[in-house]
Amino acid sequence: MRTDLHGPLSAYAARLHATAGDRHHVASPLGAWLLLAVAATTVDPATAEGAAAELALALGTDLPSAAEVARTLLDAPHPLVGSATALWHRPGQGDGGPATWRAALPSTTEVGVLPDQTGLDAWAREHTLGLIETFPLRVGPDVVLALASALATRVSWATPFDVADARDLGAGSPWAGRLRQALRSPSQGHRCAIVSTAQAGDVIVHAAPAQTTDGAGLVVLSVAAAPQVPPAEVLAVAYDLSAGAADGAQPAGSRSLFDLPLGETPLWTLTEQRVRTRARDGREERHTAVLPCWSARSDNDLTAPALGFPAVAATLATAMALPVERFEARQTAVARFDRYGFEAAAVTAMFGLTSLPPEGVARTAELRFGHPYAVVAVATETGADGVTGPWHGVPVFSVWVAEPEEVSVADASDG
Numbered sequence: 314m315r316t317d318l319h320g321p322l323s324a325y326a327a328r329l330h331a332t333a334g335d336r337h338h339v340a341s342p343l344g345a346w347l348l349l350a351v352a353a354t355t356v357d358p359a360t361a362e363g364a365a366a367e368l369a370l371a372l373g374t375d376l377p378s379a380a381e382v383a384r385t386l387l388d389a390p391h392p393l394v395g396s397a398t399a400l401w402h403r404p405g406q407g408d409g410g411p412a413t414w415r416a417a418l419p420s421t422t423e424v425g426v427l428p429d430q431t432g433l434d435a436w437a438r439e440h441t442l443g444l445i446e447t448f449p450l451r452v453g454p455d456v457v458l459a460l461a462s463a464l465a466t467r468v469s470w471a472t473p474f475d476v477a478d479a480r481d482l483g484a485g486s487p488w489a490g491r492l493r494q495a496l497r498s499p500s501q502g503h504r505c506a507i508v509s510t511a512q513a514g515d516v517i518v519h520a521a522p523a524q525t526t527d528g529a530g531l532v533v534l535s536v537a538a539a540p541q542v543p544p545a546e547v548l549a550v551a552y553d554l555s556a557g558a559a560d561g562a563q564p565a566g567s568r569s570l571f572d573l574p575l576g577e578t579p580l581w582t583l584t585e586q587r588v589r590t591r592a593r594d595g596r597e598e599r600h601t602a603v604l605p606c607w608s609a610r611s612d613n614d615l616t617a618p619a620l621g622f623p624a625v626a627a628t629l630a631t632a633m634a635l636p637v638e639r640f641e642a643r644q645t646a647v648a649r650f651d652r653y654g655f656e657a658a659a660v661t662a663m664f665g666l667t668s669l670p671p672e673g674v675a676r677t678a679e680l681r682f683g684h685p686y687a688v689v690a691v692a693t694e695t696g697a698d699g700v701t702g703p704w705h706g707v708p709v710f711s712v713w714v715a716e717p718e719e720v721s722v723a724d725a726s727d728g
Contacts, residue, residue, distance in 0.1 A: 318382050322343060323549070325371070325373060327545060330342070330548050340644065340659070341464055341657075341661065345620065347386065347387070348460055349379070351398050352629055353383070355417055355629060367621070367624035367627075368624035368628060371621025383419055387419040393526055393530065395464065396440075397463045398463075399425075399462075400459070401458065402635065403426070434446065434447045441659075442658060444656060444657075445645050445660050447645075448461075448645075449645040449661070449662045450662045453666075455666045456664045459662065461663075464659050465656075466531060466656065468655055471522045471525070472502030476495075476496065477494065477495045477496065478495070482605065496605065497602070497603050500601075503521050503602070504518075505518065505602045506563065507573070507580075509567075509568055512550050513547055515568065516537060517536070517537050517580050517602070518564055519534070519604060521533045523655065531655070532559055534551060534558045535604060536550055570583060570598045571596055608647075610647045611644075612643060612644070622663050625640075626640035630665060640665050640666060643661075
């Protein structure tokens with residue numbers, strides 16, 4: 314599964330993070346990619362050829378493969394990463410197309426009538442451990458369909474960080490003078506390395522594993538390059554290195570500390586001292602890492618064509634026979650990294666919108682039966698086959714109402 318998804322997801326992440334640039338932000342490329350992949354399950358290339366090609370380009374793989382990845386991940390959720398998807402439509406709309414799209418969705422995808430804003434906000438809270446309290450988009454009368462995904466995790470480190478003086482972040486760090494304390498990796502349990510990369514030169518890597526549940530875990534990888542390296546290149550390296558992080562493997566390109574000069578760089582300080590060691594060649598390598606605590610919240614615009622949501626709107630409109638004329642797509646994401654653990658959540662949402670009827674003038678007539686009038690009771694008789702019987706349309710009783718009565722006490726109280 315990782316081999317099938319890692320390349321397409323890395324490419325998608327590069328495009329998504331590029332929309333935020335170098336500002337402090339958090340995103341879930343997986344949350345957005347999964348939403349595209351869920352939509353891919355509904356596509357009939359014969360009726361949406363152009364949009365299907367655009368969607369495949371955004372996903373970075375063919376639609377059947379993406380759909381299968383979505384079903385596999387969503388129908389067998391990770392114990393530490395809650396996930397949910399939903400496809401909603403307006404009452405009486407969305408059922409006009411072929412019924413096959415509904416059966417093709419992951420079995421866990423919620424399908425039904427579009428909730429109101431209170432319901433959408435409740436859905437976001439329920440599926441993000443309460444970390445996101447409001448849905449990314451505000452529902453209006455022109456919304457005819459909504460597609461949403463949620464991912465959330467809250468984990469504790471298998472081994473918590475130690476506390477360090479923030480000055481240990483380095484004399485050149487702009488944060489060293491702003492903070493009082495930072496985090497230091499413990500002597501055991503975390504992994505650190507200096508890695509040589511083609512994209513960003515030498516980078517430093519720290520991996521913190523969370524406590525496992527039923528054999529399932531989570532590893533949070535931190536990667537830093539020289540200050541002049543563009544954020545996009547550092548993020549790309551982080552995604553590349555993440556491929557082996559779950560296995561605890563030493564990153565490809567890891568450098569021996571004995572191949573580096575002693576002294577200080579913007580990324581590390583390397584010292585040497587005489588110690589007792591059991592290392593085979595008498596040369597022992599030790600790593601430690603100093604990181605700040607951090608938290609982030611972002612509202613990410615997903616309307617750029619390269620992110621695939623224009624194609625999603627078009628394909629769902631075709632599959633569900635809905636009059637979608639335009640769309641909105643956003644993602645709300647939050648995350649926090651501290652001494653004892655990590656938590657993060659993202660809700661990705663897309664609305665398909667249609668034009669509202671033009672404004673006009675409405676007249677309302679209130680009909681008042683305030684003087685004598687006639688009443689006729691007519692029988693109806695229609696069989697299961699739609700054929701009417703002999704009583705159908707026959708007036709059975711008729712009345713001329715000339716003496717009205719007071720509403721009874723019981724009827725008045727019932728009203």
